[in-house]
Amino acid sequence: MDALLLQVLNGLDKGGAYALIALGLTLVFGTLGVVNFAHGALFMLGAFCTVTLQKILGTSVRVRDESVTFFEAYKEVPYLVLWFGDAGKAVLQWVVPLSILLAIPVMMLIGLVMERGLIRHFYKRPHAEQILVTFGLAIVLQEIIKAMFGANPIPQVVPPIFSGSAEIGEWLGLGPGVSYPWWRLIYLAFSLSVVGAVFAFLQRTTYGMTVRAGMADRETVGLLGIDIENRFTLVFGLAAVVAGLAGVMYTPVLPPDYHMGMDFLVLSFVVVVVGGMGSLGGAVAAGFLLGIVQSFASMTFIKEILPGIDQIIIYLIAVGILLARPRGLMGRKGVMET
Amino acid sequence: MSETRDTISVPGSLPSVSRRGVLKGSLAVGAALGMPTILTRPAWAQSGFRNDPGSGATVTFGFNVPQTGAYADEGADELRAFELAVKHINGEGDGGLLKTMKPLALRGNGVLGKKVQFVTGDTQTKADAARASAKRMIEKDGVIMFSGGSSSAVAVAQQALAQEMGVVFMNGLTHSNDTTGKDRRRYGFRHFFNAYMSGVALAPVLKEELGADRRAYHLTADYTWGWTQEESLKNATEAMGWETVATVRTPLGAGDFSQYITPVLNSGADVLILNHYGKDMVNSLTQAVQFGLRDKMVNGKKFEIVVPLYSRLMAQGAGENIKGILGTKNWNWSLQDEASLTFVKSFGQAYGFPPSQAAQTCYVQTLLYADACERAGTFHPPAVIKALEDFQFDGTGDGPTLYRGADHQCFKRVLVVRGKMNPTSQFDLLEVVKEVPADVVTYDPNMFGGELGPYEV
Numbered sequence: 001m002d003a004l005l006l007q008v009l010n011g012l013d014k015g016g017a018y019a020l021i022a023l024g025l026t027l028v029f030g031t032l033g034v035v036n037f038a039h040g041a042l043f044m045l046g047a048f049c050t051v052t053l054q055k056i057l058g059t060s061v062r063v064r065d066e067s068v069t070f071f072e073a074y075k076e077v078p079y080l081v082l083w084f085g086d087a088g089k090a091v092l093q094w095v096v097p098l099s100i101l102l103a104i105p106v107m108m109l110i111g112l113v114m115e116r117g118l119i120r121h122f123y124k125r126p127h128a129e130q131i132l133v134t135f136g137l138a139i140v141l142q143e144i145i146k147a148m149f150g151a152n153p154i155p156q157v158v159p160p161i162f163s164g165s166a167e168i169g170e171w172l173g174l175g176p177g178v179s180y181p182w183w184r185l186i187y188l189a190f191s192l193s194v195v196g197a198v199f200a201f202l203q204r205t206t207y208g209m210t211v212r213a214g215m216a217d218r219e220t221v222g223l224l225g226i227d228i229e230n231r232f233t234l235v236f237g238l239a240a241v242v243a244g245l246a247g248v249m250y251t252p253v254l255p256p257d258y259h260m261g262m263d264f265l266v267l268s269f270v271v272v273v274v275g276g277m278g279s280l281g282g283a284v285a286a287g288f289l290l291g292i293v294q295s296f297a298s299m300t301f302i303k304e305i306l307p308g309i310d311q312i313i314i315y316l317i318a319v320g321i322l323l324a325r326p327r328g329l330m331g332r333k334g335v336m337e338t
Numbered sequence: 339m340s341e342t343r344d345t346i347s348v349p350g351s352l353p354s355v356s357r358r359g360v361l362k363g364s365l366a367v368g369a370a371l372g373m374p375t376i377l378t379r380p381a382w383a384q385s386g387f388r389n390d391p392g393s394g395a396t397v398t399f400g401f402n403v404p405q406t407g408a409y410a411d412e413g414a415d416e417l418r419a420f421e422l423a424v425k426h427i428n429g430e431g432d433g434g435l436l437k438t439m440k441p442l443a444l445r446g447n448g449v450l451g452k453k454v455q456f457v458t459g460d461t462q463t464k465a466d467a468a469r470a471s472a473k474r475m476i477e478k479d480g481v482i483m484f485s486g487g488s489s490s491a492v493a494v495a496q497q498a499l500a501q502e503m504g505v506v507f508m509n510g511l512t513h514s515n516d517t518t519g520k521d522r523r524r525y526g527f528r529h530f531f532n533a534y535m536s537g538v539a540l541a542p543v544l545k546e547e548l549g550a551d552r553r554a555y556h557l558t559a560d561y562t563w564g565w566t567q568e569e570s571l572k573n574a575t576e577a578m579g580w581e582t583v584a585t586v587r588t589p590l591g592a593g594d595f596s597q598y599i600t601p602v603l604n605s606g607a608d609v610l611i612l613n614h615y616g617k618d619m620v621n622s623l624t625q626a627v628q629f630g631l632r633d634k635m636v637n638g639k640k641f642e643i644v645v646p647l648y649s650r651l652m653a654q655g656a657g658e659n660i661k662g663i664l665g666t667k668n669w670n671w672s673l674q675d676e677a678s679l680t681f682v683k684s685f686g687q688a689y690g691f692p693p694s695q696a697a698q699t700c701y702v703q704t705l706l707y708a709d710a711c712e713r714a715g716t717f718h719p720p721a722v723i724k725a726l727e728d729f730q731f732d733g734t735g736d737g738p739t740l741y742r743g744a745d746h747q748c749f750k751r752v753l754v755v756r757g758k759m760n761p762t763s764q765f766d767l768l769e770v771v772k773e774v775p776a777d778v779v780t781y782d783p784n785m786f787g788g789e790l791g792p793y794e795v
Contacts, residue, residue, distance in 0.1 A: 006600040013596070067763035070679070071686030075764055151406035153593070153617060155655070165630040178603070179630040184596070254593045255621070298597035300584045300605065310597070311589060 002169065002178045007295045009168075013184045013253070015291020016191030017043075020246035021268040022275065022283035023198060024239030030215045030278035031232045034119055035127050037134040039243055040265025041141040045110060046244025047256035048145055049103040051154050054095045094159045096252055103244045111240025115233050138261065146258040153255035158183045183252050190249050194242060195284050201238075202280070211235055215278075270318045276331025286329055290314050387718050388504050389480045397452040397717065399424065399704065400459065400475035400484035402496065403510065407463030407591065409488040409616040411651045412696040416487060416510050417458060418689055419697035423704035424454045426684075434684040435705060438677040438733035443712035450711055461486065463591070465495035472496050476505050482717050483508060483707050487530075488616065488696060489590075490514030490563035497526030504795040506719050508703035511696040513615075513647050515566035518747035519786025524793055525719065527726055527746045529706065530699045533567035534786075535779035536646045536666040537574030539752040543664060543772055548609065548642055550579035555607035557598055557622060559614050560587040567613045571646050575611075583607040588614070588622075595622040599629050608636040610643045619645060620655035627659040648755055651694050653767040660757035660767065667753045668695045669735055670770055678735035692765050702734045706741070720793035737776070744783035746790065749776045 025039045060076040067073075080088030091098075118137060122130045162182040169178025202208035214221045214228040221228045247256070254260065271290055275282025296302065297313040321329065391397040401420040404413035426434040429446035436444055448454055457479040459471035468486075475481045476499075484500070487493060487510025494517060500507035501523040509517060509528040513536070518528050544552075554575055558564040564587070572582050583605050588598050599622070602610055610631060614622045626632070626643060634641040645652075648665035671682045671692035681701065685693040693701070710725035711717050727743030736750040754772040761767055 003601060003604040006603060007597070010597050010600050014594075065764060068686075068765065071683055071692075072690065073686065073763075073765070074690050152410045155620075163628070165628065165633075181625075181628040181630075183628075253596075255617075260593075295597045295600075298586075298601070300586055300601045303586055304584070307587065 002174060003299070005168070005172070005174070005178065006180065007299060008292060009180050009184070009188070011292030011295030012188050012288060013291070014294060015288035016188050017246055017250055017264065017287075018268055018271045018291055019284045019287025020191050020194060021243050021264055022271040022287050023195060023280060024243045025268055026272045026275065026278055026280060026283040027198075027239045027242075028236055029272070030280070031211060031235045032115075032119070032123060034122065034130050035134070036119070036239075037131050037265065037269075038114065038138040038141065039134075039239070040261035040263075040268065041138040042107065042110070042240045042243035042261070043247040043250075043264055044145065044256065044258065044261030045141065046103050046107055046247025047251050047260060048149065048247075049106055049244065050096055050099040050156055050248050050251045051149060051256055053099040053102050054092075054154075054156065057092055057095060057098075093157055096156055096248065097159060099248050100245060103248045104241055107241045107244030108237045110244075111237035112233060114240070115236040119236065120229075120233075138265070142258050142261065149258065151258060153257040155255040156251035158252045162186060187249050187253060191246065194245060198238070198242060199280070207231065267314060270314055272328075274318050274321050274328050276328030278332065279328065279330040282328055282330030290317060293317055389476065389482050391452055391482060391717060395452060396455050397449055398479055398481045399454055399456045399707075400472065400479060400481035401456055401700075402459040402461050402468060402472050402475065402484055402486035403700075404463040404488055404492070405460040407461075409463045409511075411655070412488045412511055412616060412649065412694065413461070413463075413486075415651065415694040415697040416700040419685070419693060419701040420456065420458075420485065420704055422685060422688055423701045423708075424456055427454050427705065427708050431688070432684050435677060435681055435702070435734055438680050439705060439709070439731060440733045441731065442709055442733075444705070444709050445712075449708045450715070450717065454708070457481065459486075461489070461492050463489050463492065465489075465491045468492040469495045469499050472499055472507075473503075476503050481505065485510055485700060485703055485707070487511035487700070489561075490517050490566075491561045493517050493526075493528075494521040494562060497521065497523040500525035501791050501795060504719055506707065506722060508707050510700045510703065512563070513567065514563035515570065515786050516562045516788075518745045518788075519566075520788040521562075522745050522747075522788040522790055524723060524746075524790040525795075527703070527706075527741065529703050529741075529748045530695075531666075531668050531750070531752050531779070532747065533563070533570040533646070534781060535752050536567065537570035538779050539754055539772070539774040540571070540644075540646060540664065540666050541574035541578050543754045544575065544580075544644065545578045547664065549639070552580045552609050552639070552642075553583050553607045553637065554580050554609045554611050554644075555583045555602050555605055556585040556611045556613055557595070557602075558585060558587050559590050559618060561590055563615070564590075564613045567646055568611075571611055571613070571644075580609075588618075591618065593621060595625050596629070598622075599626050599631070602626075602631065603629065603634075606636070608639045608641055610641070612643060612645050613647075614645075615647055615649070616652065617655065619652050623656050623659050623663075632659075648768060649695055650692075650765065650767055651696075653757060654764075661759050663757045664771070665755055667755050667768070669698045670695065670753055670755060670768060671698075672766065672768070672770065673735060673753075675735060675737070677733045681735055698735060702736070705734070706731075723793060737773075739776070742783060744790075745786075745788065747783075749780050751776055752779050 021043050028036045058078045060078040062074045063077050065073040065075045165179035165181050168180050169175055211231050271286045272283050275286030298310040403416045404410050425431045426436050428448050461468035472484055483506045485508040490512040493509050493512035496507050507526045515532050515534050556568050558568040568585055612622050631641050643663055645665040648667050653660045682692050710722045714721040714725040726741050729741045732738045739748055739750040741748050752774045753770050755768040756771050758769045
């Protein structure tokens with residue numbers, strides 16, 4: 001029971017990241033009709049907002065390390081620590097939550113520039129061309145990050161208050177000994193909140209309802225005098241922010257490197273296809289489902305029976321679901337079928 | 339007309355044979371017979387061996403290290419060590435281990451009177467990329483020797499290439515038993531210790547510190563090094579009474595190991611053995627600590643984590659999490675013998691921090707190759723290989739060492755270390771618990787099988 005609970009939580013964590021990326025991916029597809037293969041790169045750019053803030057706040061001076069006596073050793077001391085002591089150190093430990101404030105405007109801007117500058121020229125082009133250009137864009141973004149920050153993962157710290165584990169066993173009456181890291185619980189809560197916020201925006205606001213109407217019938221909405229193109233542009237920006245925030249919050253779980261977007265893109269694309277192209281609910285459900293399945297496939301007794309199953313289970317499930325339901329779990333008729 | 343064409347007419351014979359025809363035929367037959375040799379004979383054959391520096395003033399070494407991927411930190415330090423070794427061989431800097439290594443034929447004027455220059459490559463911690471990079475070094479840059487690590491899969495692939503192309507490969511950091519076991523090659527040499535030695539050295543300390551009644555859970559990097567380390571540790575710990583609960587393979591560079599760590603929590607195991615290295619080990623250890631493993635009590639005992647192959651760079655990456663954790667090392671900068679002190683000072687002055695074990699092994703390997711050429715009096719690989727085989731030396735920071743000819747494995751002391759509880763400096767992260775003498779970790783060369791292959795290729 002304890003083991004199952006932990007694997008479910010672990011799967012929900014991973015699923016949270018998949019769902020947030022897939023949500024933006026399918027939102028852009030549903031509104032603009034574009035298969036955006038650069039969406040994974042937006043996740044990566046979000047993570048690098050944290051790295052950028054860390055670099056800015058961590059600007060340091062090189063000072064002689066007196067504790068090493070047999071050669072001239074140096075250590076880097078951040079100015080923040082030099083000037084503000086423990087307060088400066090505390091700021092550096094809170095860089096991940098702080099970078100959310102940076103990521104929202106930056107990612108919105110990147111999303112808008114991307115849509116206005118490149119993607120909109122490909123609306124009426126075949127899907128294959130959209131895939132090619134967005135994939136190319138993803139590679140360009142990746143290489144820019146590699147040139148700026150290097151190729152190696154850059155670890156990020158969790159604020160001290162969230163380090164360590166929560167005794168979830170005691171919360172649920174399972175007794176002591178069943179614990180789960182605080183930050184991962186926060187990530188799960190965060191991804192559920194963002195999914196909830198996006199759904200609330202689309203379901204409860206007039207703006208969101210217009211967007212949904214545009215998704216269902218762009219021409220009629222246009223005939224009503226609504227500039228749906230502009231709204232869709234904003235949706236693209238919103239999708240970029242969602243992916244970016246997912247990236248920011250994931251940095252303490254997985255130290256960011258330039259390639260992380262591509263790793264997640266492939267899985268997220270599978271998530272979108274399994275959920276049903278253009279289906280928001282499908283993307284979220286499939287994200288969590290595949291996260292949990294992947295987590296269970298890593299359990300010892302399953303790996304003993306089927307070694308390496310954890311590496312391929314997501315693709316096997318995708319094949320199975322597509323054979324049984326070719327439009328995915330919640331796919332609608334007519335999407336990407338013309 | 340035929341007379342003017344020098345036709346030789348033989349009375350009674352059927353066709354007439356012309357002199358020109360005979361010449362043409364001979365040429366054709368000669369070309370046909372010679373063709374295989376022309377096609378297969380390499381360009382270097384005339385000089386006797388590939389990339390012979392001949393009468394040139396320089397000789398080129400190739401340093402192929404992981405500059406990206408899970409082992410990139412080790413790769414960066416290896417590169418620093420290679421550069422330093424070349425400087426010292428060429429007579430620049432403070433001379434480093436040229437002052438302490440015995441016996442030594444090098445005189446600080448290059449190798450056989452030629453200045454050493456070098457080219458570098460990125461293995462990306464991938465066997466195919468490493469092979470492509472090494473091939474470029476051999477074919478385009480004309481390296482006489484190449485070296486580098488980390489990752490045993492990469493090492494094994496490069497050794498095979500070395501044998502194919504007849505260029506010596508001096509392994510950097512590679513810890514798999516296979517490197518000098520079933521995948522050993524005549525053209526490959528390893529100074530670093532291996533997983534078997536780790537198991538033999540570590541097991542008695544584990545028994546002493548953690549007891550003989552323990553249940554171990556292995557998380558293992560899924561490639562040659564991980565497999566052999568898991569096997570060696572499993573054999574060594576089971577021989578002293580431990581039980582192995584499970585051995586789980588994880589992909590190299592997985593990043594997030596949480597899905598593999600959660601099953602450990604309820605497995606009944608009271609020891610987690612992390613057969614991971616580099617960033618993988620930093621991530622898996624950090625995540626294991628985040629999941630509260632080190633605070634748990636299981637089977638009435640405190641849960642423990644063991645990292646059989648340690649490095650200071652990993653300890654730096656893992657920070658506080660490394661404290662108190664046991665493992666083994668090839669070499670540590672805190673050793674107080676003359677050679678270690680000399681090397682640390684030399685490296686520290688050059689770069690501002692002490693060398694890692696990866697750096698030490700790469701530095702020593704470069705010196706050993708250069709010295710072997712000097713002793714052999716030639717760069718001819720078979721002669722250099724023979725000079726390295728069964729060579730006994732000291733003064734490199736490892737104590738008396740034998741480069742065993744039967745499998746090209748070095749035999750020297752192995753260090754059992756522990757994450758230091760109270761570091762005195764930013765580098766003072768590991769303490770040496772025990773120095774295990776070479777004879778304790780020496781084994782039969784046939785234990786892991788394998789064939790070295792021929793000298794001449």
